[in-house]
Amino acid sequence: MSTAAVGTPPVTLDTLNPKVLKCEYAVRGEIVTHAQNLQQELQKNPDSLPFDEILYCNIGNPQSLGQQPVTYFREVLSLCDHPALLDKSETHALYSSDAIERAWQILEKIPGRATGAYSHSQGIKGLRDEIAAGIAARDGFHASGDNIFLTDGASPAVHMMMQLLIRSEKDGILCPIPQYPLYSASIALHGGSLVPYFLDEETGWGLEVDELKKQLEEARSKGITVRALVVINPGNPTGQVLAEENQKKIVEFCKNEGLVLLADEVYQENIYVEDKQFHSFKKIARTLGYTDDDLPLVSFQSVSKGYYGECGKRGGYMEVTGFSPEVREQIYKVASVNLCSNVSGQILASLVMNPPKAGDESFESYMEERDGILSSLARRAKALEEAFNSLEGITCNKAEGAMYLFPRLHLTQKAIGAAQAAGTAPDAYYAKRLLEATGIVVVPGSGFGQVPGTWHIRCTILPQEDKIPAIISRFKEFHEKFMDEFRD
């Protein structure tokens, strides 16, 4: 028998991968655990707390708060889940005929109609081609199905790119602050360095290329090799939609500095202001004349957001352009270790990128559902923004897009002192007090990063419209009391 350290089990906190220990993800962090405990308490003793229900405004999970799925999408998915239905005549009594037709078309693209088989590791070819056609129709520039990698949501695709790019802690990735903490977590998990660039709150969370340059140079002076730039457009948590000119400068910056552009575009269909439009970075790059050989660009899209909000399906893709064949092989190889993403999610991604068109039987009802959801989101974004701005000690930038508001809390010294005494960051303290008084769950701004000394919370715009007035009044009541309690 060999000598081994008997008595210390191999997998304890002391012996875990330190990268796992280091990474954090506030969206489902401490405040959410606390909320879940309170929810359990409410279930046991309904009158034990000053509110009737927990309202989860921490996570972009629309259907958990009552948003309905797009009927046509669900019809098609249902038929693809059980293709035997297509052989029954009674099916026509329950499903719209264009959904049936679409299901046939999709199943034709799947060998043997076998939705239960592992597909090609990039995803089913026919579906990728459909998605590419959707991208081309959106942008006016050619897209190839061979450049698409279908993944279980956009997040695994982000992980794949971080894995590819990060060799050691000397490799840096430029990330916006505030950012969606998948980026900070995945950089930590893969052992790299996050190089922050600050969005400017004063100018509606503007992204200045001068700031990018400054941070890049500073990182380089510290011996960091900056490999990529992450841009989230529309922004999360900040909601800003980049202007075209701004995007052009960002592309030029990446080209000049030799950076991979990682374009998180999952909120591309969530835009609430008339004067802004979504332009994909691929379109911008091609408009500037950059071809596939000139600029490595990875664009991420997901089925979780937009007006479809299908978070639980785990569908998404990355479009990878500007890479050599050898590197593409490596990406394929990493994708193949997991065999493939879930087939139902792949089908949904193709539906999102190729929805019903004018003339289709389901087109009108589809448009009604789509417009209903998007206009409601726009109204909720506005109502909550106005509400936040009406409160003493809170300023809130407009949510031009995405699903969140990121109001700034101008906390008094007294409040900050109370937080310190409680051993938490001031915004976490505020969020906890808010939760305990109202049942509303938000995520402290420190979970996303912020300019040091500033405090924020991220609140989604997702509770159903009829709940919004009550949320606003409960929030107001809590906030006014909080301000009074901590007046300097």
Place this chain on the structure above:
Amino acid sequence: MARKPLDYEELNENVKKVQYAVRGELYLRASELQKEGKKIIFTNVGNPHALGQKPLTFPRQVVALCQAPFLLDDPNVGLIFPADAIARAKHYLAMAPGGLGAYSDSRGIPGVRKEVADFIQKRDGYPSDPELIYLTDGASKGVMQILNTIIRNERDGILVPVPQYPLYSAAISLFGGALVPYYLEEEANWGLDFVNIRQSVAEARSKGITVRAMVIINPGNPTGQCLSEATIKELLQFCYHENLVLLADEVYQQNIYQDERPFISARKVLFDMGPPLSREVQLVSFHTVSKGYWGECGQRGGYFEMTNLPPKTVDEIYKVASIALSPNVPGQIFMGLMVNPPKPGDISYLKFAAERLSIPPLKLLTVKSILESLRKRAHMMTDGFNSCRNVVCNFTEGAMYSFPQIRLPPRAIEAAKRAGKAPDVFYCLKLLEATGISTVPGSGFGQKEGVFHLRTTILPAEEDFPAIMSSFKNFNDSFMQQYEGYSRM
């Protein structure tokens, strides 16, 4: 010109080191040939539905209903869905507030995890805690999560069987750890040799490696052997004394083709052994909806169960799971249905049991079970390989694969060298081009130096088997004739 970040040379070395032959060179060549119009029989991956196995009806009905809950309000729904499928859809929708389109708990829907715990309890006779069961997008994701949690640096070693399913070697490469091989004994039906295992551990330690975990695949992949209770006991004792966490890949637990060694879970054996082992040995067990008689690979449904991990470790694993938000909800429902299938008395039970008991089209007179058919195919394949010149094949006791040893003549090995290919890759490419049979060379799984194998699945339809085996035999025997030049008596 300045190096660009995504030039090949600038990539993460760990990524470059990864090999995953299951979808590697042979598969890519086979896909090329298929595009050119050649008929290919893909036996490279355990993908039953791709080879004609039909999905079970009941789970598909349930998920189709969950996908489109508005159907439940339609008065015509009973025309195409049986009442118990409707009831079961409602059961899962009640567990998943927000339906299939909402992120669930990052560990998976609590109600489904409870169904998994009940299944484990029923199977093993010991209680199982749903809080320690995490659902994942396929078992592979769970394996990767756990290995990533364990591996700190290149000095952390993981004991992996050789031959192994190359997810393990790939994940260890990706996470920058060290693979510590232990060789299965081909002559002893791919049995474990504890002398060899101890040697491997000692050698690794002498090189400064801290051996942290041991992987067992039971039933084995690619080797198919089923471990006896005595062997599992010895394994657990070994892990206890050597301070290793046991990673038990049990995804093929329902694919058993002999009666001498039925499946017994590592957890059951551990608890049967009682304290101190039952309280001390750390164990993670993996399962999936992709194998068994379900074969629902494309759904990406899996789970892992943690035993004797400290709460703080579990918290860290939860934290990492939460970054991925949640496993896909339809896949979770498939898992619930798999561990909690229709029971006798349910409307769909007879059809479900009949499907489990019959795949073939109506023209076949005898009713066979999917599992009985796989058992028969396991025999057909083993016997078929053993009838070929210079081929020796252990019986497939379980899982879905056959792993024959191909004794390549020296001149074939030379020819391979000249072609710049590993000998088994050379053989498999020739096999592919001659017959359209796409296999995975044994080097993709690991093998002893100078010993060559290929892995194929036993999944092609039963009626196609005679043609496939005869095609193989014709190719093999001419190949041997070509490179050996004479027939041995």
